[in-house]
Amino acid sequence: MLEIRDLHATVADKPILKGLNLTVNPGEVHAIMGPNGSGKSTLANVLAGRDNYEITGGEALFEGKSLADMEPEERAQAGLFLAFQYPVEIPGVSNMEFLKAALESVRGAQGKEEWDSVTLLRQARAACKQVNLDASFLKRGVNEGFSGGEKKRNEIMQMLLMEPKLALLDETDSGLDIDALQVVAKGVNSLRSPERGIVLVTHYQRLLDYIVPDFVHVLSNGQIIKSGGKELALELEQKGYGWLTGEEESA
Amino acid sequence: MSQAELDKLIRSNYEAGFTTTVDTETLPPGLSEDVIRFLSDKKGEPDWMLQWRLDSYRKWQEMPSPTWAHLHHPPIDFNEVSYYSKPKSLDDAPKSLDEVDPELLATYEKLGIPLHEQEMLAGVAVDVVFDSSSVFTTFKEKLAEAGVIFCSISEAIKNHPELVKKYLGSVVPQGDNFYAALNSAVFSDGSFVYIPKGVRCPMELSTYFRINEANTGQFERTLIIADEGSYVSYLEGCTAPQRDENQLHAAVVELVALPGAEIKYSTVQNWYPGDEEGKGGIYNFVTKRGVAHDNSKISWTQVETGSAITWKYPSVILRGDNSIGEFYSVALTRHMQQADTGTKMIHLGKNTKSTIISKGISAARSQNSYRGLVRISPRAENARNFTQCDSLLLGDQCGAHTFPYIESKNPTATIEHEATTSKVSDDQMFLCRQRGIDPEKAVSMIVNGFCKEVFKELPMEFAVEAGKLLEVSLEGAVG
Ligand SMILES: Nc1ncnc2c1ncn2[C@@H]1O[C@H](COP(=O)(O)OP(=O)(O)O)[C@@H](O)[C@H]1O
Ligand SMILES: [Mg+2]
Numbered sequence: 027m028l029e030i031r032d033l034h035a036t037v038a039d040k041p042i043l044k045g046l047n048l049t050v051n052p053g054e055v056h057a058i059m060g061p062n063g064s065g066k067s068t069l070a071n072v073l074a075g076r077d078n079y080e081i082t083g084g085e086a087l088f089e090g091k092s093l094a095d096m097e098p099e100e101r102a103q104a105g106l107f108l109a110f111q112y113p114v115e116i117p118g119v120s121n122m123e124f125l126k127a128a129l130e131s132v133r134g135a136q137g138k139e140e141w142d143s144v145t146l147l148r149q150a151r152a153a154c155k156q157v158n159l160d161a162s163f164l165k166r167g168v169n170e171g172f173s174g175g176e177k178k179r180n181e182i183m184q185m186l187l188m189e190p191k192l193a194l195l196d197e198t199d200s201g202l203d204i205d206a207l208q209v210v211a212k213g214v215n216s217l218r219s220p221e222r223g224i225v226l227v228t229h230y231q232r233l234l235d236y237i238v239p240d241f242v243h244v245l246s247n248g249q250i251i252k253s254g255g256k257e258l259a260l261e262l263e264q265k266g267y268g269w270l271t272g273e274e275e276s277a
Numbered sequence: 278m279s280q281a282e283l284d285k286l287i288r289s290n291y292e293a294g295f296t297t298t299v300d301t302e303t304l305p306p307g308l309s310e311d312v313i314r315f316l317s318d319k320k321g322e323p324d325w326m327l328q329w330r331l332d333s334y335r336k337w338q339e340m341p342s343p344t345w346a347h348l349h350h351p352p353i354d355f356n357e358v359s360y361y362s363k364p365k366s367l368d369d370a371p372k373s374l375d376e377v378d379p380e381l382l383a384t385y386e387k388l389g390i391p392l393h394e395q396e397m398l399a400g401v402a403v404d405v406v407f408d409s410s411s412v413f414t415t416f417k418e419k420l421a422e423a424g425v426i427f428c429s430i431s432e433a434i435k436n437h438p439e440l441v442k443k444y445l446g447s448v449v450p451q452g453d454n455f456y457a458a459l460n461s462a463v464f465s466d467g468s469f470v471y472i473p474k475g476v477r478c479p480m481e482l483s484t485y486f487r488i489n490e491a492n493t494g495q496f497e498r499t500l501i502i503a504d505e506g507s508y509v510s511y512l513e514g515c516t517a518p519q520r521d522e523n524q525l526h527a528a529v530v531e532l533v534a535l536p537g538a539e540i541k542y543s544t545v546q547n548w549y550p551g552d553e554e555g556k557g558g559i560y561n562f563v564t565k566r567g568v569a570h571d572n573s574k575i576s577w578t579q580v581e582t583g584s585a586i587t588w589k590y591p592s593v594i595l596r597g598d599n600s601i602g603e604f605y606s607v608a609l610t611r612h613m614q615q616a617d618t619g620t621k622m623i624h625l626g627k628n629t630k631s632t633i634i635s636k637g638i639s640a641a642r643s644q645n646s647y648r649g650l651v652r653i654s655p656r657a658e659n660a661r662n663f664t665q666c667d668s669l670l671l672g673d674q675c676g677a678h679t680f681p682y683i684e685s686k687n688p689t690a691t692i693e694h695e696a697t698t699s700k701v702s703d704d705q706m707f708l709c710r711q712r713g714i715d716p717e718k719a720v721s722m723i724v725n726g727f728c729k730e731v732f733k734e735l736p737m738e739f740a741v742e743a744g745k746l747l748e749v750s751l752e753g754a755v756g
Pocket of ligand 2: 068
């Protein structure tokens, strides 16, 4: 469902991705690991279509269509979801209002039946419960005054409701204590299905204890330099990235 | 999101921009004592009223027009302005809606004010001002039952002269400022409200204004008196058709809250702001002021999206002990609009309290200024003020300015001031778009969120309307 071939991309005109290849099939969970600054977030942002993140070579196809030709909202409507590394606050716009607009657009585009406000509220409450967020968070401004962990759980809550085809999670584990990590992992695992692809971007292997990936890739200097199974993550945990990148780096 | 894209979002044609052709009787442009005599005579006013107008005119002639506001506009030629116009069909005053000029009704339909429905939708009495004259008043009987007087100021001059004589100009004196003096000389019509002692007005009182004559100055005069222990909520909504000449508007609103009374005055203002080059909008110079006596409360809430130029400072004179003044404002400027708005809270009584929440949104090449004065007089023991001014910028060619003036002459006063300036950030836009929300909707959602604190002060229907208004004002030709 996601086909990335020899992808080159710049951030604010600075080359970051330098010939990246990755294929994600439905039902698969991929973990992308790598040192800080290696381009993990860049990859996620390029795929989601953030301003200033430009594809300069190669291609990224989502269900056969070139992502480069789609606006960010069209990518979302097509079923691509990005859980942000740093979720931003939108003061005064309630989570509920935000979800309503998002779901109306995405469900509409996908030809799913429209949820009336009663259904929406019920679904949203259930999703909150799944990630251990009090339902009162639905009334609060999007991420407004949320703690770091609450923001991350809020992202997962949205993801559960949006039911994406391809979920990209950018460092969703960072800043979470062990309980929150398990809650988030449970949420993500509940979305695992034969039709859905999941890409976990993470710096640490501990998330992978709870969400066991089918594939692990190491990203360094804008390229995937090694791929393997879940055991690769453990190896990285022990040895760090240095043995792969040829640099000294402690995880 | 790039500047070009933002600009595209902000550009949108003015939805209420259409003109109705109603046969009107309009006085040729120009102002003199004779014009005032004609106008007063035409309205069948008593001599005391005429004398009051002439007195105001003489004061006005002595006054220079104000230049201190953060505004730029070509000098207004007051001899180019016509001072009287009213729909002809009013001469044989309509007894019911069926008798109202159908074209007039159609205009209101276009504006989404279906009178037929409103008449049935109990709860709101509508005193419609079309140009300068009141056309229709509904629910009069129901209000009369409660002893509430809600009529045009012209009617009040005839039927309640003792109230008008006592209170007209008592809050905004004739010579208060240039535009107030002009208004006092030539005011055409407007609303008059009197709520008797201890009465809670059974419905929200609502007036819709609409400017419809090319080159006709509009000079509404509104006077609201809430007698001891009474309560009233008053709604004012405005919108004007698109046209090319600048239109002058200089209204005066006076509020009197007698001991223990509460007046809530809400405005949603949607006049044509002018095109992208700043051509054709309305010049809005308004004097709005209330006097709050002991234990009373006056609350101004306004949502401003229109006018080429807005100059407006709804104010409260906290004369009585324990009186409360509030000002909640949202001002959106786009294109070449200039808004200079704010409030004045004058604390005279002991334990007086004022709250100011101002939200300014500037887009395109517009300039949005907040100018607020908080004055604590020497005898205002324990006065308190809280002021919060937030500005939101859409793009980098617009401006937001805050001018807080604080004059405290009493050391027991507590004054707090907070100000923020923010932008609709790329991160916020990207979060919305990543969730499938199109940029247009995203901007309107973010802006509405920014205004939430003010919107929640508006009566329910008005809050919905205000939200829609912002959405329409920000709508662009995206996609
Ligand atoms: N907005 C930006 N402008 C310029 N450089 C950026 C920007 N965002 C990221 N970078 C640079 O791109 C590189 C990759 O960053 P990123 O993708 O965030 O790495 P990771 O997520 O793997 O830690 C880094 O060198 C970083 O400094
Ligand atoms: Mg990152």
